[in-house]
Amino acid sequence: MKKVQNSKLNGMLWIELEGERIIGPGRVELLKHIQECGSIRQAAMQMGMSYRKAWDLIEHMNSKLDKPVVVSIRGGKGGGKASVTDKGLAIIDQFNTFYDLFRNFLNDNTKLIRL
Amino acid sequence: MKKVQNSKLNGMLWIELEGERIIGPGRVELLKHIQECGSIRQAAMQMGMSYRKAWDLIEHMNSKLDKPVVVSIRGGKGGGKASVTDKGLAIIDQFNTFYDLFRNFLNDNTKLIRL
Numbered sequence: 001m002k003k004v005q006n007s008k009l010n011g012m013l014w015i016e017l018e019g020e021r022i023i024g025p026g027r028v029e030l031l032k033h034i035q036e037c038g039s040i041r042q043a044a045m046q047m048g049m050s051y052r053k054a055w056d057l058i059e060h061m062n063s064k065l066d067k068p069v070v071v072s073i074r075g076g077k078g079g080g081k082a083s084v085t086d087k088g089l090a091i092i093d094q095f096n097t098f099y100d101l102f103r104n105f106l107n108d109n110t111k112l113i114r115l
Numbered sequence: 116m117k118k119v120q121n122s123k124l125n126g127m128l129w130i131e132l133e134g135e136r137i138i139g140p141g142r143v144e145l146l147k148h149i150q151e152c153g154s155i156r157q158a159a160m161q162m163g164m165s166y167r168k169a170w171d172l173i174e175h176m177n178s179k180l181d182k183p184v185v186v187s188i189r190g191g192k193g194g195g196k197a198s199v200t201d202k203g204l205a206i207i208d209q210f211n212t213f214y215d216l217f218r219n220f221l222n223d224n225t226k227l228i229r230l
Contacts, residue, residue, distance in 0.1 A: 009213060011128040015228060018121050065230055091230070098124060098224055105220055109213055113130060115180055115206070
């Protein structure tokens with residue numbers, strides 16, 4: 001068994017609530033885009049995701065958590081506005097913290113792979 | 116933000132070689148079954164996997180690594196026999212070690228989730 005330079009430990013990370021995935025990299029990215037552009041529709045477009053899919057992901061988080069992660073005002077010129085709540089921002093921070101630790105875990109252990 | 120009892124950090128882990136997944140929980144489970152029953156066909160059945168799929172997974176590992184993880188002798192009464200090589204056993208051990216560390220990482224950080 002020898003160190004193989006082009007080997008890598010890799011993985012995925014998410015938070016479950018009552019056995020369902022509630023927060024993961026895709027949802028956090030969606031929240032960040034909504035925060036930046038103030039629109040679920042634009043955020044979905046930026047991610048190459050349908051508006052319906054984005055709306056369902058937001059609605060799933062909003063319905064499962066005790067407070068919403070995104071609030072939106074429908075209609076008006078140029079469509080509705082959406083904003084990420086303090087709860088949503090705290091969840092982004094929390095997941096990023098876990099993900100940074102996970103990235104360190106993967107990098108540290110990648111050095112130990114012997115194939 | 117409060118501690119939610121039924122929340123959990125969860126994830127997946129695998130080893131990549133040249134950008135391709137080469138070792139993960141499913142392949143390690145397949146190797147363990149082959150080790151126990153001495154047959155790729157039986158191991159595949161035990162996992163509810165087609166023989167072709169199991170064979171492809173083994174063949175992928177054997178072709179990408181410098182030594183095979185499984186050797187097999189075709190034919191004979193009751194079909195061919197297969198056995199996991201020392202290299203295959205070492206890879207099972209290595210992945211289990213990484214996975215135990217990963218499980219600890221998930222459990223430790225699950226305690227820190229605040230939703």
